[in-house]
Amino acid sequence: MPAPLRVDSDALPADVADELEAFDLPGERLERWRLPRNGYRPTTWVARDADGIVAAAALTSGRPATAAVKIVDVWWRDRAAAVLLVDAVVERSRSVGDVAVKWEVPAGAELPAFAAEQGFMQMRRPWAAVGTEAVGGFVRWLAPAEHDEPGYYAQTTLFTCGAVAALIASEGSSAGGFSGGEADRDAEVGFWRRASNYPACEPVGLAVALHDHLVDATVEVALDIDGPALLEGLTGFDRSFRAELQDDSLRQAGERGMPVRRDRVAVSEIARRVDAGEQALLLIDEAPMHGESGPHWIVAHARVGDAVIVEDPWISVEVGETWVDTHEMPVRPEDLDRLVRWSADAYRGVVFVAK
Template sequence: MSSIVLRQAVSDDLDALVALEHHCFSEDRISRRSFRRFLEMPRDRLLLASDGDTLLGYCLVLMSAATRLARIYSIAVNPASRGNGIGEKLVKMAETEAADAGRIVMRLEVREDNGDAIALYKRLGYRQFGSYRDYYEDHGNALRFERRILFYKPGAQFPPVPYYPQTTEFTCGPAALIMAMAALNQQQSLTTLEELKIWREATTIFMLSGHGGCGPHGLALAAWHRGFEASAWISNEGALFKDTVRNDDKKRVLELVHEGFMHDLGQTGIELHHDPLTLAGLEQALLEGRIPLILISTWQLNRSRVPHWVTVCAIDDQFVYLHDPEIDVEDGETMADKQYLPIDRRVFSKMSRYGRNQPLQAAVIVGPKRAF
């Protein structure tokens, strides 16, 4: 092939698109009317690969108006032109277009018996996250794949934050604190032992079921005892997470732990604010070289109402960028999936509230090492 050109489709391409669709598919075809509608949609992208006047392939990308998701709705390459990397070029162009439009994740469906396409998507970094039965006109099944496509571009405005994944299911708070301290001190220990030491200092003893997590009071104290400046922003006064346990004895333990934290806080220079930390305050802390830990509800991430600590690394006009210490290896997640995770500012405002009746907003701001 002399030269493959990638470009946006225009109305003059309609006849060629319909012809290619009929040449590539015998079922589940996009109609002429639908192609015309997609050409007129300013939010979506219909991308072409051509060689001169010959249409070699297309990729149709739909951009969700309600979320930060994009979806490859259809992709086709002329059978005579396959084996020249056209499909890969179209997918990469689709990812670039979607990322430039502020979409975070690209999703797609592929027939479970289309081995070549599945191999391509896996090679490009897509992971399967689900399936649809009886999806196609011939009752064939579809596999669902996705890939994160938008990544933070580090600059001089905010300090880099090393990533450290939690090594137990109950130490998200210690892992988040370790990342914050490592951003401020290159000698910071990044070990499971340090993670567990912090948990022992900061745990609320009980929370939900199983081992208790860590509260903002304890995490602020753990940072202070390691020589860092610290402040805590907590919207609710009194013992936290009492509504997550039903046993009165456990509630009393939570109250005693809280009393102990409050006593210990009084012996330090930690500033305790009973107000929620605003996005403006979050950005100001980052600009001052401080690293925030935020308690979130994971509902916005995985539809599970669980309190979870994350480290905030950067912020811009569109996104708050997080290090999420929890990696779901069984679901195919990697460290790259959880670093500088872009969260829409409006979504972040919702997820940084835990609970329904009196939502808890909690943050710990970790500052540089104190002078002794």
């Protein structure tokens, strides 16, 4: 039996990989431990036997400003030690207020049988996920999680996040969204062209394009700024051209009878409305999640516990993220409040959709 379980916070994943190498793990598996995940909360969990030899080891990571942790890998010589490690990951996650523990399984591998006994359930496979589609994903919700799981699609360009968020939100409508087929990228780029302020999608233009796509849905915009959005740092023609496009989008919204609110939407309203079945496209600043500021669109679709569940079209593959991270991603209210704001003015752009 292993010695009492401990979390070695000083142990780097690469150092644990060096220990595991003695047990003839394949190089591809060891590489998952050695991949730099700095900034994405890499943590090693180690159980040792009486001689100090590793009996089981686990690696977890998690995107900042989210209420989930992902098990990247679990290795063991002693099954009981592995069960104890996973239990410890779950309990630590619960203690810090997370609402989900996910488990990523490489292509061709299977989740260990004891994981199902611990409550891990398979997640829906994505339509597309920038090369990570073959990875398997499982989740254990730590709070009641009765909601419909949407499909997932990862953006294929740096600037089509708004279009992807809108099309994810369109699933189940008569117009439809993604299908997992060859036409999906055409749909992504085509929607972006209709909604774009070149290259960004600003809230009103995105809402107009979504309204026209869905036809029979109710679309509402909330943007607490009177002038044009997402034009910070632009001057001259670059600014005036895009501002003119936004004026035209505002005119089109009026012609369609689409509400454009100028009050500041509270996070509590976002949570309440998605809990009631609406979806909300959210303009966020990526800084709390990635450490670098940039405008980005995600879509909120449910609530679990006090967390809002979102689909994020962006996957940071270079630091080990896969669709398992960015699909069904829970965000606490306090983190959502930091995320859903943009620029030095911290304005908030939200598009509500009721199909």
